[in-house]
Amino acid sequence: MTEQKPGLFGVIHSNRDFTQVDTWGKNQFNSSFPVGLTNFLASKKLDNVYLYLDKELKVKHGKISTEQLFGINPNSDDLFFSFESPYTPYQQLVIGSLPRVDLVTQLRNNGQCLRPIEVKLTALPDNSTCNLSVEYYGCEIVIRPDTIVYLACSIAINFKDNLAILANLIGNKFDKISDWTDGSSVWPHITGMISALDKIVLSVIDKQEPLLMQPIWKTNGKSPKLADNCLDVFIWSNLAFTQLFVDVARGELSGGANKITRQVRTIIWLFKMLYDFSKQGQINHHKIIDELSYNTKNDKAFAVSGRITHRYMACNELTTPRIKQEEIKEIILGGGQTLLSPERRFDAIIYNSPELFK
Numbered sequence: 001m002t003e004q005k006p007g008l009f010g011v012i013h014s015n016r017d018f019t020q021v022d023t024w025g026k027n028q029f030n031s032s033f034p035v036g037l038t039n040f041l042a043s044k045k046l047d048n049v050y051l052y053l054d055k056e057l058k059v060k061h062g063k064i065s066t067e068q069l070f071g072i073n074p075n076s077d078d079l080f081f082s083f084e085s086p087y088t089p090y091q092q093l094v095i096g097s098l099p100r101v102d103l104v105t106q107l108r109n110n111g112q113c114l115r116p117i118e119v120k121l122t123a124l125p126d127n128s129t130c131n132l133s134v135e136y137y138g139c140e141i142v143i144r145p146d147t148i149v150y151l152a153c154s155i156a157i158n159f160k161d162n163l164a165i166l167a168n169l170i171g172n173k174f175d176k177i178s179d180w181t182d183g184s185s186v187w188p189h190i191t192g193m194i195s196a197l198d199k200i201v202l203s204v205i206d207k208q209e210p211l212l213m214q215p216i217w218k219t220n221g222k223s224p225k226l227a228d229n230c231l232d233v234f235i236w237s238n239l240a241f242t243q244l245f246v247d248v249a250r251g252e253l254s255g256g257a258n259k260i261t262r263q264v265r266t267i268i269w270l271f272k273m274l275y276d277f278s279k280q281g282q283i284n285h286h287k288i289i290d291e292l293s294y295n296t297k298n299d300k301a302f303a304v305s306g307r308i309t310h311r312y313m314a315c316n317e318l319t320t321p322r323i324k325q326e327e328i329k330e331i332i333l334g335g336g337q338t339l340l341s342p343e344r345r346f347d348a349i350i351y352n353s354p355e356l357f358k
Helices: 026-043 066-070 088-093 145-159 163-170 183-203 238-254 262-280 285-291 306-313 325-330 346-351
Strands: 048-053 059-064 079-085 101-107 113-119 122-124 141-143 210-219 226-237 302-304
Touching: 026 066, 026 079, 026 101, 026 113, 026 210, 026 226, 048 238, 048 306, 059 238, 066 113, 066 210, 088 113, 088 145, 101 145, 113 145, 145 163, 145 210, 145 238, 145 262, 145 285, 163 183, 163 262, 183 238, 183 262, 210 238, 226 238, 226 325, 238 262, 238 302, 238 306, 262 285, 262 302
Parallel strands: 048 226, 113 210, 122 210
Antiparallel strands: 048 059, 079 101, 101 113, 141 302, 210 226
């Protein structure tokens, strides 16, 4: 019997060599382990939790199979996982280079790209919910600017052959903005941008598609110990994900906010990308993200706490994830766990060394 090599469940063909130690580093593991996890769910005849948008612009829960997520049966020998790669069908939509996305599923036989998927492995509970009762636990989610580029492309591609429809949904009142880099010039138009985005989203509501894979790993409160039921997978559609930051911005604006927060800036970024696309048929995402910073660093687009994500994600699978800790050995294979090199965080070491304080 041949010895099993280090690997992850169902990840047979990919651009990562799981026999190499550096493939198990934090950044790689955080995007490759979730693929093994969703493959494992599929093997148990379980679907992923799907967050999608309805026609009232409310985020609803459904289920999405791993086959629907990947665009191909996860057991197919023609499935290739291309990690940290550009989704080339979007290249024509942008000026300059297209950013990489965490995962592109492809066909092996001809290289055809199937899906671009951003992956966010998140801890449950986060700091904002760890002191609440279990049913109120939530996950913090931090979003990169590149994810907004992919979001914009996933919407824009629906209008690629008819820019006039998109231009009509947007209207011409935003042509009055003389300097997009000046927050005071843009600020009076924020609510109009939100309204325009709502119209655009509703026009393609039947074409929404998975964009963000958010696996959760649950611990017992703030402790580093995994809960018995500790793993599950949530998938956000591109339009449900849009609602996440638009809703937060709406709340900030109705609460009397008078500055461009990260969430409001993300609305401006997304809107400007679609506005430019309606005019030119392409998006200069580098220019938009670099120039429309509004005195806030653009290392991340935005972050939302578990108190906010909970209202969208609350369900049985969040309270009691379906995969148990003893099943992890069926996802990480061939001694792969021995190749992990977790960050040695000083606060974690102190927290896990109570004997220091006796």
